[in-house]
Amino acid sequence: MYSQPAAGLEGTPRGDEAQALLRNCVHCGFCLPACPTYRVTGNELDSPRGRIYLIKQMVEGAEATATTRFHLDRCLTCRACERACPSGVEYGRLIDLGRELVEELVPRTLPQRALRLGLVEFLSRPGLFGALLRVGQAVRDWLPAVLKARIPPQPAAPASASAVKHARRVVLLEGCVQPGLSPGINAAAIRVLDRLGVTVERAAGEQCCGALGHHLGHTDRALEQARRNVDACCAALDAGAEAIVSSASACGLMVKDYGRLLGGDPDYAVRARRVSAATRDLAELIEPEDLVNAGFSCSGGPRIAWQAPCTLQHGQRIGGRVESLLEAAGCTLVPTREGTLCCGSAGTYSLLQPDLSAELRRRKISALMDGSPHAIVTANIGCLEHLRAVSPVPVRHWIEMVGDTIDRSNLTRR
Secondary structure: OOOOOOOOOOOOHHHHHHHHHHHOOOOOOOOHHHOHHHHHHOOHHHOHHHHHHHHHHHHOOOOOOHHHHHHHHOOOOOOHHHHHOOOOOOHHHHHHHHHHHHHHHOOOOHHHHHHHHHHHHHHOOHHHHHHHHHHHHHOHHHOOHHHHHHOOOOOOOOOOOOOOOOOEEEEEEOOOOHHHHOOHHHHHHHHHHHHOOEEEEOOOOOOOOOHHHHHOOOHHHHHHHHHHHHHHHHHHHHOOOOOEEEOOHHHHHHHHOHHHHOOOOOOOHHHHHHHHHHEEEHHHHOOHHHHHHOOOOOOOOOEEEEOOOHHHHHHOOOOOHHHHHHHHOOOEEOOOOOOOOOOOOOOOHHHHOHHHHHHHHHHHHHHHHHHOOOEEEEOOHHHHHHHHOOOOOOEEEHHHHHHHHHHHHHHHHO
16 A cells, blocks of 8 residues: 655655555455454444554545544554554554644644643652552542542552662663552562562663653653653663563553664664663563572462453563463463453553443453453553453452462472
8 A cells, every 4th residue: 555645744754654654554454353443343444454544644635634533542552453464564653653643633622632631741750640549549438439440449568578689680660650559569570580589770760651641642751751761771771780671561662662762863862772672571581490490389379361461462572471470380371262452451541432441341351251260460550450440350460470479389388
């Protein structure tokens, strides 16, 4: 599918990129059954192929409308279509480009802009988010059911790791909402890595990874946050850290993309590529045999249903690693249906597209519960909280399940 760029894009890097991306699509339609929104609505414009048509029209100079923006907004950016595409269309980049264009061509109303800016400001500031979350948790029992479901109860204080310093050192990104919503995740990561002989450090000056702003139309803000994180991470790498590690797959995916996002910045391009190359999802840092050799493996683990976040399986293309780690730790994985489909969280999607998000979650919970698991396990805080609100069983991060084996193995040895 070849496209000539609109006059305003012709000869620009963005226009050239649009041409290259659009040219790869051959209209085969293999992406349609892989697309969660198309499977719910049955509307071609809610499919990757339909959205590519809309983007192509904008690039060629056709008038963009509120309908164009409506269907682009309904995309989850799950990128399941990329795995199904035989032509290798980089749909994730294409939908980002399309959204950049439609934001310029079809300005949002003031209330819409205010809502999106508010989400970026609120969710990307851990101090502000944590303070308001604690207020919500204090009055949670008196809130209406709809609001109560969105506020998790106050978590128990996480167990601490030893103060031993190891030769191996990594930087663990804290994230924005995860420390407030589920502090036990990073605490479990620190405990497990400590037992494996790895010291966890923080990146001084770490900010939001920028994913929120990037996906909500605040690109300049996102790039500035990326630059500050590149500064912080390069300082840590210079000081001897072997890797930048994220326990939230969405944040890890964003940091791994810094090299591309800042590729045109002469002051940051080289360092951004260095940070991206050094970034690992937590599951990439641990091997199953590491857990067995360190005494994590023990019998009697729970039956769990694994929910692979889209940012892990489609974005980072990491598959099978978490499952192997959980099995090495003694957990039993139950079979599930439709493992490649999104749960409907997708960052702020559950707030901006609540009806579609709720239907996708309903389908995902049904698929995960087929095997009667004791718990649902995932690798991203957004998925975890989205599913937790309606799940009949606990929803936890996989590293918490591995961390639990420390206590089980200690009991076994007594």
